[in-house]
Amino acid sequence: MTQSIQSRAAAAGLRMTGQRRTIAKVLDAATDHPDVEELHRRAMTLDARISLATVYRTVKLFEEEGILEKHDFGDGRARYEHADGPHHDHLIDMTTGQVIEFVDPEIEALQERIARRLGYRLQGHRLELYGEPISPEENAE
Numbered sequence: 001m002t003q004s005i006q007s008r009a010a011a012a013g014l015r016m017t018g019q020r021r022t023i024a025k026v027l028d029a030a031t032d033h034p035d036v037e038e039l040h041r042r043a044m045t046l047d048a049r050i051s052l053a054t055v056y057r058t059v060k061l062f063e064e065e066g067i068l069e070k071h072d073f074g075d076g077r078a079r080y081e082h083a084d085g086p087h088h089d090h091l092i093d094m095t096t097g098q099v100i101e102f103v104d105p106e107i108e109a110l111q112e113r114i115a116r117r118l119g120y121r122l123q124g125h126r127l128e129l130y131g132e133p134i135s136p137e138e139n140a141e
Contacts, residue, residue: 033079
C-alpha cells in the first residue's frame with residue numbers, strides 16, 4: 001500500500017502548510033500523471049488562493065525528498081506520480097498523449113536476465129514505450 005503524500009512529507013520532516021496539504025491531497029487523488037498546471041487547476045477547486053508558484057515549489061520539494069517521481073513523456077511537460085507506488089512501466093499513446101501503466105512479467109524477467117548476463121544485479125529500471133494505435137485493418141493482418 002502506498003503511503004499518502006502527506007504522511008511521507010511529514011515523515012521527511014517537511015512543514016505541511018494548509019496549501020501543501022491541499023496539493024498533497026490532489027496528488028493522492030490523481031489516477032493519472034498530472035503536470036504542475038493540471039495540479040494547480042485541481043488544487044484551485046479546493047483552495048482558490050493557491051498560486052501556480054506554490055504548486056511548482058511544493059512539487060519540486062516533494063520530488064527532492066523522493067516523495068514524487070518526475071517523468072518526461074516527450075510532450076514537453078514534466079509529469080508526476082507517487083515515487084513509492086508499485087512498480088510499473090508506461091506506454092505513451094503518441095496521438096493522444098494518454099499514458100497507460102502496465103506490468104509485464106516477461107519484460108521484467110528479460111531485464112533481469114540482461115543485467116545478470118552483463119554482470120549486474122538489477123536495482124531498478126524505467127521503461128517507457130511510445131506508440132501509435134494500430135488501426136483495425138492493421139490489427140487483422
